[in-house]
Amino acid sequence: MSEMAAHNAHAHPPGFAHQFEDAAQQKEAGTLGMWAFLVTEILFFGGMFTAYIVYRSLHLPGFIIGSHLLLVKFGATNTAVLICSSLTMALAIRSAQTGKSKGTIIWWLVLTMILGAAFLALKFTFEWRTDYLEHTVPGAFFGFEYRPEWGANAPYVQMFMCFYFFMTGLHALHMVVGLGILTVLVIMTARGKFSSEYYTPLEISGLYWHFVDIVWIFLFPLLYLIGGRYSGS
Amino acid sequence: MSTAIADVHHDPVESNVNYLNASYGIKSWLFTVDHKRIGLMYLAVITFMFTIGGVAATLMRLNLIEPQGALVEPETYNKLFSTHGIIMVFFFLVPSIPATLGNFLIPLMIGARDVAFPKLNLLSWYLFVTGCCFAMFAILSGGVDTGWTFYPPYSSLYSHTPVVIMALGVFIAGFSSILTGVNFVVTIHKMRAPGMTWFRLPLFIWAMYATSLIFILGTPVIAITLFLLGLERLFHVGIFDPAIGGDPLLFQHMFWFYSHPAVYIMILPSMGVVSELITAFSRKKIFGYSFIAFSSLAIAVISFIVWGHHMFVTGQSVYAGLVFSVLSFIVAIPSAIKVFNWTATLYKGSISYEAPMLYALGFIGLFTIGGLTGLFLASLATDVHLNGTYFVVAHFHYIMVGGALMGYLGGIHFWWPKITGRLYPDMWARIAAAVVFIGFNLTFFPQFVVGYWGMPRRYAVYPAEFQFLNIMSSAGASVLAVGYVIPLIYLTWSMRYGPPAGRNPWGAKGLEWTTLSPPPTENFDVPPIVTEDAYNYAHAEASHV
Amino acid sequence: MSDHTEQGAHGHVVPVGVYVAVFLALMCLTALTTGVAYLDLGKWNTVAALTIAVIKMLLVVLFFMHVKYAHGLTKVVIIAGFFWLGIMITLSLSDELTRGWEMNPAGWTSVIPFLHHLFF
DSSP states (O other), X not given: OHHHHHHXXXXXXXXXXXXXXXXXXXXXXXXXXXXHHHHHHHHHHHHHHHHHHHHHHHOHHHHHHHHHTSOHHHHHHHHHHHHXXXXXXXXXXXXXXXXXXXXXXXXXXXXHHHHHHHHHHIIIIIIIHHHHHTTOSSSGGGTXXXXXXXXXXXXXXXXXXXXXXXXXXXXXXXXXXHHHHXXXXXXXXXXXXXXXXXXHHHHHHHHHHHHHHHXXXXXXXXXXXXXXXXXXX | OOSOOOOSSOOOTTTSOOTTXXXXXXXXXHTOOOHHHHHHHHHHHHHHHHHHHHHHHHHHHHHTXXXXXXXXXXXXXXXXXXXXXXXXXIIIIHHHHIIIIIHHHHHHHHTOSSOSOHHHHHHHHHHHHHHHHHHHHHHHTTOOOSTTTTOTTIIIIIOOSOHXXXXXXXXXXXXHHHHHHHHHHHHHHHOOOTTXXXXXSOHHHHHHHHHHHHHHHHHHHHHHHHHHHHHHHHHSOOTTOGGGTOOHHHHHHHHHXXXXXXXXXXHHHHHHHHHHHHHHHHTSOOTTHHHHHHHXXXXXXXXXXXXXXXXXXXXXXXXXXXXXXXXXXXXXXXXXXXXXXXXXXXXXXXXXXXXXXXHHHHHHHHHHHHHHHHHHHHSHXXXXXXXXXXXXXXXXXIIIXXXXXXXXXXXXXXXXXXXXXXXXXXXXXXXXXXXXXXXXXXXXXXXXXXXXXXXXXXXXXXXXXXXXXXXXXXXXXXXXXXXXXXXXXXXXXXXXXXOBOOSOTTOOOSGGGGSOSSOOTTSOSSOOOOOSOTTOXXXXXXXXX | OOOOOTTTTTOOOXXXXXXXXXXXXXXXXXXXXXXXXXXXXXXXHHHHHHHHHHHHHHHIIIIITOGGGSOHHHXXXXXXXXXXXXXXXXXXXXXXXXXXXXXXXXXXXXXXXXXXXXXX
């Protein structure tokens, strides 16, 4: 018992959890844990990527038609938006690492959130709304309409649009969760929880945010650029 | 040896502050972050779920007493076998040892105060309970009739049962198991006590590590698969729908990518337990420590490349079938290595036959039978005849019940004194183990025979010539049920009236046996330092402490 | 004993210049992949797009996610994740793409003369 009392009397940095021996072990454990979780996310999204690869190999013409229904300018802009948000996130963590003020850290976090929200706004209000109005949202609920110029490939165009909505939808869901996490981080920062000694929640949330960015880095070419755009659409 | 001082007397259970009496009240349990309490809470929930799955099995076996079905309509029977499979796989076997014994023992065995992420541990329990609630709601709404495999297009387009609710329950329970896997991997990597190198770890830890790898790599795939199935069911359009070019076999690929490794999630922890039991009750260092450790990892890795053997007769390409068949033979090798090493450990050991050892010995025999019969199914040509018959049912029950469940029961008994601080009456425990063994074989051995003769699985009715063996199987099931009820009684009794156990009633090696029974909340009075290898039985030791 | 790094609780601080350089590279690569799509390279369009995507991913992983400065264990974990995804894709495709293959109508025994010729 006396050993534990001495242990507790130790000066531990804020945020230190008792099951660990020291702050270094805690940071490594937290980072390894987040990476293990991101591996599960690789396999989670990966299931859909697997299905996508299978059907794209089997029904490429339909997928090309479907891909040409998407608006490259929004896809590319959104890619740029997310890359900016990854930069601001990395700078937020760096501010904590280098002992900058709460205000600085919060500024970078809020900027990241604004960019994330902009991504979602562009996606929902421009892309998805347009798809709905043009009857390219799959399923009878949303009035998917086959167009005569699709010919025999028409069912596979709807299949492609399934992938578009499922994959970008799942990605958007992860973005929303990310915005929630960022909100919590802003609150924690405002309450002074972080310092150059302890910023693990920022670091591991950054890992999550960058991962979501990487998913989009693959979604953009795989959904928007199938078969190239040189035929002039 | 760790720094514990050898006790001359038994530590009376009531006098020390331990994790059970450190705080009282329901809130101290529902908001606990103590891995030992969380393990017990899991034990309570999965015991309940086991009962539900067992009720479904009971009704099935009662129905199969007569060739035309003695109890239920075929539609109801479909719901019974589906419920039995879903509950037993996802809500009992997958969490069983990891969430109960794994949670309780891993920090103790490696000399840590708790797991790496205690709050995440509690969250995983709440998620599991939530998943169970969804599953129970689906059952009370009539149950699903798709089989535990949820194959589309039946499950997506045609079934009029609460598929989405049940799939949601499985999804949430799966997420719970992912968090458990993450917690265990980080704990084992980062929180071992000084001196506890990888090759001094108990083999149970190696088994739990390998299991956690499967949790992390496999579970997300069934999650996305069920998610996509749910979307298809809700929006009447999806990627498995043949009308838009979808392939129902793709669902099967994605489903089995998880569900085959899942069966190794169910057996690996049990193998870890058996390693502990065999060495403790032979009072002998385990034979081939590295072989057993690496075979656990090999099983985890190879388990991911064999899933197509569930699809030999589905229309899968015969070339893919060839590849999966060869790989499925290879996956048997590490399991066989374990059986050889356990047997070699027994040789010239100082063997005693307490209940845990009876379960371990039963495991070795029954798992071997189950494993060997798996080879008939791995071989493409014989699988064409045996697939979809009771041969398959018997095969996997020999592994899951004769193997995994017996290991689970053996582990519960072995570590019961550590968990509760009490001894259970071993005579009753041995009787129960014998009843389980006899009941099990009576239930499932006839199923190999009727399966070989061609009786299909998942059918409410069968040709009359199979009736005798079906009656034998159902009679065996009733014996097996008695075997499960007996421990419920004496284990519960022992929690109040069992004699105090002391730190190490079995005289076993391992850090968990050096601390008090029940352990204090922070596990060790003095953080241990490890200086010797695992299972360092220098000579046959009598149990003293 | 657990696996500790020498960095302790602080972690490696990446200079702002590196972050900005990576950011600019990512933006250029995005412009590149978009631009290349408008060129007719046939099947190489896909190769180019995926190659660029992989490079972008590596930049994010190594620099923004600090993996360049991380424990070896981190790298093993990441590689394992992608390797397992590769297993799922490869073995699924091994079925989906070979369904249409025709079996040799002469059967497996037709191979024997060839083997005989090979060895004698």
